[in-house]
Amino acid sequence: MIEVHNVQKSFNGNPVLKGITCRFETGKCNLLLGGSGTGKSVLLQCIVGLMKPDLGSITFDGLVFTNNKVDIKQDIRRKIGMLFQGGALFDSMTVYENTEFPLKMLTPDMSREERRDRVEFCLKRVGLENAGTKMPSEISGGMKKRVGIARAIAPNCTYLFCDEPNSGLDPATSIKIDELIHEITHEYGITTVVITHDMNSVVEIGDHIIYLHKGLKLWDGTKEEILNTTVPELKEFIFSSSLVRAAKKVDEETEGGLAAIVEVAPEKDA
Amino acid sequence: MVKTFGEFLLFMQGMLFRKERFTVLWQRTLDEAILIGIDSVFIVAIVSAFIGAVTCVQIAYNLVNPLIPKSTIGFMVREMTILELAPTITSIVLAGKVGSSIAGGLGTMRITEQVDALEVMGINSASYLVLPKIVAAMMMFPLLVILAMVLSITGGYLAGTLSGAMSAQEYIEGIRSDFVPYNIAFALIKSVVFAFLVSAISSYKGYFTKGGALEVGAASTAAVTNSIIAILLADYVLAALLL
Numbered sequence: 001m002i003e004v005h006n007v008q009k010s011f012n013g014n015p016v017l018k019g020i021t022c023r024f025e026t027g028k029c030n031l032l033l034g035g036s037g038t039g040k041s042v043l044l045q046c047i048v049g050l051m052k053p054d055l056g057s058i059t060f061d062g063l064v065f066t067n068n069k070v071d072i073k074q075d076i077r078r079k080i081g082m083l084f085q086g087g088a089l090f091d092s093m094t095v096y097e098n099t100e101f102p103l104k105m106l107t108p109d110m111s112r113e114e115r116r117d118r119v120e121f122c123l124k125r126v127g128l129e130n131a132g133t134k135m136p137s138e139i140s141g142g143m144k145k146r147v148g149i150a151r152a153i154a155p156n157c158t159y160l161f162c163d164e165p166n167s168g169l170d171p172a173t174s175i176k177i178d179e180l181i182h183e184i185t186h187e188y189g190i191t192t193v194v195i196t197h198d199m200n201s202v203v204e205i206g207d208h209i210i211y212l213h214k215g216l217k218l219w220d221g222t223k224e225e226i227l228n229t230t231v232p233e234l235k236e237f238i239f240s241s242s243l244v245r246a247a248k249k250v251d252e253e254t255e256g257g258l259a260a261i262v263e264v265a266p267e268k269d270a
Numbered sequence: 271m272v273k274t275f276g277e278f279l280l281f282m283q284g285m286l287f288r289k290e291r292f293t294v295l296w297q298r299t300l301d302e303a304i305l306i307g308i309d310s311v312f313i314v315a316i317v318s319a320f321i322g323a324v325t326c327v328q329i330a331y332n333l334v335n336p337l338i339p340k341s342t343i344g345f346m347v348r349e350m351t352i353l354e355l356a357p358t359i360t361s362i363v364l365a366g367k368v369g370s371s372i373a374g375g376l377g378t379m380r381i382t383e384q385v386d387a388l389e390v391m392g393i394n395s396a397s398y399l400v401l402p403k404i405v406a407a408m409m410m411f412p413l414l415v416i417l418a419m420v421l422s423i424t425g426g427y428l429a430g431t432l433s434g435a436m437s438a439q440e441y442i443e444g445i446r447s448d449f450v451p452y453n454i455a456f457a458l459i460k461s462v463v464f465a466f467l468v469s470a471i472s473s474y475k476g477y478f479t480k481g482g483a484l485e486v487g488a489a490s491t492a493a494v495t496n497s498i499i500a501i502l503l504a505d506y507v508l509a510a511l512l513l
Binding site: 074 | 382383389
């Protein structure tokens with residue numbers, strides 16, 4: 001479990017995080033939900049150590065991360081896997097080498113064969129078993145995200161962070177990436193934190209949702225609870241999302257026919 | 271200016287602190303040595319051969335006094351090449367080629383979050399990315415300077431003899447007369463210092479790039495400009511201290 005306590009961060013006197021306290025539960029897909037500029041990415045960067053909070057503490061399974069010794073921070077970081085918004089794959093390496101990289105760096109005792117098996121397993125897990133020899137410039141945005149996930153899970157990470165995994169992807173690919181993250185979280189019992197402003201993701205994978213607004217945590221709960229929220233800002237956010245607006249529009253135009261459309265929609269696996 | 275210098279020193283310190291495993295860094299250093307050294311051989315060869323040739327022709331053009339022996343041309347080509355042209359001009363050429371490549375590469379890695387990816391994995395990105403570049407540059411610059419010396423003197427020989435400015439015997443006599451071996455050591459010391467300046471300044475500029483593609487270009491330009499200024503300053507300081 002990751003616990004964030006009273007984290008504050010400001011830039012040039014402009015507060016971005018105004019004392020955020022929340023927890024990300026183990027074995028669950030924790031969603032950091034909020035509009036643009038609400039501090040989601042800054043909070044994530046503080047959690048993974050790319051940015052230092054002005055105030056507050058962050059603990060990983062009881063181990064304090066902020067202001068701790070470099071060695072301890074390093075140990076925690078080596079349990080972290082992260083999927084960046086653009087994939088952040090190393091341009092000079094193939095898909096296989098990208099996935100192998102953290103193993104080479106973090107597990108020097110691993111033999112070449114063990115590494116190969118692990119890389120092949122991870123690539124297969126994300127459905128890219130035949131793309132190992134490709135360079136990042138030769139693959140699509142969705143594939144880059146998959147490689148990013150394979151690279152993140154390769155060293156058996158305990159915590160997985162995903163920064164807007166759906167950005168720049170078409171709806172079908174977005175759903176696949178969401179499902180992959182959700183499956184991996186539950187399969188390996190890892191603590192996953194996903195930054196998103198996509199209501200599709202909330203509905204698909206949100207086990208635990210934290211809503212940020214103007215640097216404050218306004219709400220947290222499950223995806224079943226979110227639609228019944230009484231927080232006005234969150235309500236506005238939900239009902240301004242394209243998913244809900246489209247559903248509402250279709251329902252109005254078909255005079256309550258949305259249920260009929262949903263009924264005839266193809267199943268996920270179809 | 272003072273703040274930037276302080277940041278630069280902290281960057282250098284961070285690179286040496288909690289380094290990655292030796293085997294990893296050594297492999298990276300060899301890879302960088304190929305990029306910095308082997309890939310620069312062609313441009314260094316072309317530049318140094320022509321500089322030697324032009325130096326020889328221009329000295330011959332100016333030495334019209336019949337009392338000055340023709341072998342002086344070879345002597346002057348050697349002295350100019352070893353003391354100044356080979357180490358300094360080669361380093362300036364490399365500041366353009368290697369410096370911009372280092373700053374552009376690191377800048378691109380920074381803006382595409384590749385540096386952040388390394389940091390999140392618990393890898394000291396400065397040590398992993400920058401230290402091998404600096405070590406490789408300090409290994410390869412002296413070798414390139416030696417190559418430049420040889421080719422520059424050879425260029426002078428070819429230009430001098432083919433143009434009929436002097437005979438081969440006179441040129442060789444000139445380059446062998448009053449030879450001071452320390453000058454070679456001085457040139458190599460300069461090349462190591464210049465290598466450090468070019469690689470460290472370019473890495474610093476690239477590593478701390480913020481923004482997008484435009485800023486990567488600006489970082490490359492700044493890396494080359496600052497490296498050349500640093501080379502010229504260091505050239506003067508070293509000449510004043512060591513000669």
